Amino acid sequence: MILRTVDLTKDFGSLRAVDRVSMEIEEGEVRAIIGPNGAGKSTLLDVVTNRSRPTSGRSFFKSGEITRLQPFAVAALGLGRCFQVSKLFPGLTVFENIQIACISKGGMVYDIYSTGKHVFKKEVEALLHAIGLDQMTDELAGYLSYGDQRRLEIGITLAMKPALLLLDEPTAGVARAEGHDLMRLVKSLAANDGLTIVFIEHDMDMVFKYADRISVMHLGRLITTGSPDEIRSDAMVKAIYLGEEAS
Amino acid sequence: MLQRPYRVRSMLLGLAAIAVLSILAALLPEHRSELITRMLIMALFATSINMQVGYAGMMPLGQSQFFGLGAYAFGLLCLKGSLSLPLGFVGGLAVSIVLSAIIGYFCLRSDSLTFALLHLAFNILLVTVAEKWISFTGGDQGFTGVPRPDVFSTPFGFYCFVLVVVVVCYVLISMVLRSPFGRVMRGLRENEERIQFLGIDSKRFQFAIFIFSSFFSAVAGILWAMLQRGVFDTYMGLILSAEGLMMCLIGGMSSFLGPTVGAAIVVIVSTVASTYINQWQGLLGIIIIVCALGFRGGILGSRKSAMGS
Numbered sequence A: 001m002i003l004r005t006v007d008l009t010k011d012f013g014s015l016r017a018v019d020r021v022s023m024e025i026e027e028g029e030v031r032a033i034i035g036p037n038g039a040g041k042s043t044l045l046d047v048v049t050n051r052s053r054p055t056s057g058r059s060f061f062k063s064g065e066i067t068r069l070q071p072f073a074v075a076a077l078g079l080g081r082c083f084q085v086s087k088l089f090p091g092l093t094v095f096e097n098i099q100i101a102c103i104s105k106g107g108m109v110y111d112i113y114s115t116g117k118h119v120f121k122k123e124v125e126a127l128l129h130a131i132g133l134d135q136m137t138d139e140l141a142g143y144l145s146y147g148d149q150r151r152l153e154i155g156i157t158l159a160m161k162p163a164l165l166l167l168d169e170p171t172a173g174v175a176r177a178e179g180h181d182l183m184r185l186v187k188s189l190a191a192n193d194g195l196t197i198v199f200i201e202h203d204m205d206m207v208f209k210y211a212d213r214i215s216v217m218h219l220g221r222l223i224t225t226g227s228p229d230e231i232r233s234d235a236m237v238k239a240i241y242l243g244e245e246a247s
Numbered sequence B: 001m002l003q004r005p006y007r008v009r010s011m012l013l014g015l016a017a018i019a020v021l022s023i024l025a026a027l028l029p030e031h032r033s034e035l036i037t038r039m040l041i042m043a044l045f046a047t048s049i050n051m052q053v054g055y056a057g058m059m060p061l062g063q064s065q066f067f068g069l070g071a072y073a074f075g076l077l078c079l080k081g082s083l084s085l086p087l088g089f090v091g092g093l094a095v096s097i098v099l100s101a102i103i104g105y106f107c108l109r110s111d112s113l114t115f116a117l118l119h120l121a122f123n124i125l126l127v128t129v130a131e132k133w134i135s136f137t138g139g140d141q142g143f144t145g146v147p148r149p150d151v152f153s154t155p156f157g158f159y160c161f162v163l164v165v166v167v168v169c170y171v172l173i174s175m176v177l178r179s180p181f182g183r184v185m186r187g188l189r190e191n192e193e194r195i196q197f198l199g200i201d202s203k204r205f206q207f208a209i210f211i212f213s214s215f216f217s218a219v220a221g222i223l224w225a226m227l228q229r230g231v232f233d234t235y236m237g238l239i240l241s242a243e244g245l246m247m248c249l250i251g252g253m254s255s256f257l258g259p260t261v262g263a264a265i266v267v268i269v270s271t272v273a274s275t276y277i278n279q280w281q282g283l284l285g286i287i288i289i290v291c292a293l294g295f296r297g298g299i300l301g302s303r304k305s306a307m308g309s
Helices: A041-048 A071-076 A094-105 A121-130 A146-159 A176-193 A204-210 A228-233 A235-246 B004-027 B030-056 B064-079 B085-107 B112-132 B155-178 B180-190 B192-197 B202-228 B238-251 B258-276 B280-293
Strands: A003-012 A015-025 A030-034 A056-061 A079-082 A164-168 A196-200 A213-218 A221-226
Touching: A003 A041, A015 A041, A030 A041, A030 A204, A041 A164, A041 A196, A071 A079, A071 B192, A079 A146, A094 A121, A094 A146, A094 B180, A121 A146, A146 A164, A146 A176, A164 A176, A176 A196, A176 A204, A204 A228, A213 A228, A213 A235, A221 A228, A221 A235, B004 B030, B004 B155, B030 B155, B030 B180, B030 B202, B030 B238, B030 B258, B064 B085, B064 B112, B064 B202, B064 B238, B085 B112, B085 B202, B112 B238, B155 B180, B155 B202, B180 B192, B180 B202, B192 B202, B238 B258, B238 B280, B258 B280
Parallel strands: A015 A221, A030 A196, A030 A213, A079 A164, A164 A196
Antiparallel strands: A003 A015, A003 A056, A213 A221
């Protein structure tokens, strides 16, 4: 087991956005989290990575507790995060975006002697090739198309060589074919590097096609977890989620 | 970022600029050649500020406090502590580093807006101490008798001394900016949260930038104290803090030499124009407005102003 949450809860005033979620993610699995808007999916990721503090409950990553750690410390342990809205370095080039992640991973953040331009050049180029951005090395990240920005964000996170990758709607706003490309990319990288992936997704095609297991959230609670087939035939899930989608 | 021919060209330009300045400093009458020395020192001050503003996206509203700290610590150590000039120089820098670490620790407790305001608050606090602790600092009269290096005591000799110190500082600063550390600085400017999610403690990182930047501001302050042969409370004044930021804005924050150009303009305008026009600060205001609206990104910044946001 790589990630475990115990009764994780987050209140915003009187609103309980995440309600006693206890979830276990196995190493190497691709897990989708689905649920209607406002179900608390993104908030759950925020609380796990400590972007916002949980009101109560605990979370464990690998063997250690991460509940009270700062976001940078959680990230340094190998928990990578892609956001719903891409968080890039817009005024820097595609190359530099990935390079900064490599500098952090390589422990050279406080290196003031080396020449920065060429550090980790090979690693950056290999990764750019893997995510299909090797033709755009010198473009400013802020000028990329939306889909390429999503790719770059995944690339930056992968450069950290995380053990667990949290993706918040990786294919939202991307053309359908491109969305499938992205998910195939993520899935193949996961298979190669033994990466565990948790992704939030609204597109049911994507979810049923790429997830090993699916967790369903509703009104802050974790309703159920199961294989795609189990979820497809679960009556309660149909009622609260798929039913809504159909209507 | 720069291509190699570009770097060679900018180095040649830099050498040419040094040669022209040196010839001018040697030939001009004393009160004019001193203007060039002032420009060099202010250029160092502006460049130290720009490490934070232009490269790391931090907003140090009260940077003159470190300029002043360097000057006061150096002057007091030499005069009241009877230290020799080299020891006073080192001691002044040491005091500045320790105090900037304490101030930086508090300024970086919270978000970037709080940082800017706390920075200003400490500036106000320190300048008040400098003004009111008359027995120690001389209050608004300041104190005089600050030494210059013996071998460089003539105006041109002192110019050479300043030139060497400033060039060494520029080399160190550009080394930092071109290092992996400097790359991460740019990332910090672009998106602090992403830096955090790359596993970097952004506050600790900003603290390191803060110390570097304050160190070079203090060097500029020490040089200024030598130039004026005295230390006065205006060295810590809010006007100087504002002028430092203006130099960055006027010259352009996105290029290494932008603040240097800005410093030259501000020094020339404030010194030359003030002998002809009483309200020279008004003229400075007009220049800033023209730069802010006319050349977005400052005089040297226009070619790189295409930044996505």
